Amino acid sequence: SQQGEEDPQALSIQEGENATMNCSYKTSINNLQWYRQNSGRGLVHLILIRSNEREKHSGRLRVTLDTSKKSSSLLITASRAADTASYFCATGRPGGTSYGKLTFGQGTILTVHP
Amino acid sequence: DTGVSQDPRHKITKRGQNVTFRCDPISEHNRLYWYRQTLGQGPEFLTYFQNEAQLEKSRLLSDRFSAERPKGSFSTLEIQRTEQGDSAMYLCASSSSAGGPSNQPQHFGDGTRLSIL
Secondary structure, three states, X not given: OOOOEEEXXXXXXXXXXXXXXXXXXXXXXXXXXXXXXXXXXXXXXXEEXXXXXXXXEXXXXXXXXXXXXXXXXXXXOOOOHHHOEEEEEEEEOOOOOOOOOEEEOOOEEEEEEO | OOOOEEEOOEEEEOOXXXXXXXXXXXXXXXXXXXXXXXXXXXXXXXEEEEOOEEEEEOOOOOOOEEEEOOOOOXXXXXXXXXXXXXXXXXXXXXXXXXXXXXXXXXXXXXXXXXXXX
């Protein structure tokens, strides 16, 4: 079953604008990860944030995590046409044999117009 | 690092036939995962291996599905007596467990797209 809910389901912006995607989840997590998927391809890992971290940066990406609200956000600054893709959040559960297994949300489709 | 490789990229078969997919993980990764993704949805976990041991299977994995990783390197996923509902993208991912597997990103292959006629 899907753990995460992404919002919005689709986002359309102009090149140079910022894009913000949100993810909510239901159960305790060990970490939360964001992935990008271009049409017909596999997923590419973007960033991992641990449950004891609140914010993380990687290049033009900024991820926040609020475990009290069970939510995360991904900000892409100064977007480019090449950022057009589907973006998924995925949560890693703590403990047991599920340790390391990821549960994905339904994704946000981002379209960046040149 | 040659990445995760999956074969074939596309498979079209008639309902009732058996199909087998192969995944070659990144060589130093001891964890290997299988996911299924249908159109417009995120990937759903099917099963995973640590070395050659299959540690968890999802309830999505009916008895028609079997996965193996005999020598702890490549893995195969077999679907017997395929049904229309099996049409999906089957994704393989691998990761290291160094520092704790839950703190390692998973590296995905480009998947095998299965179409059941």
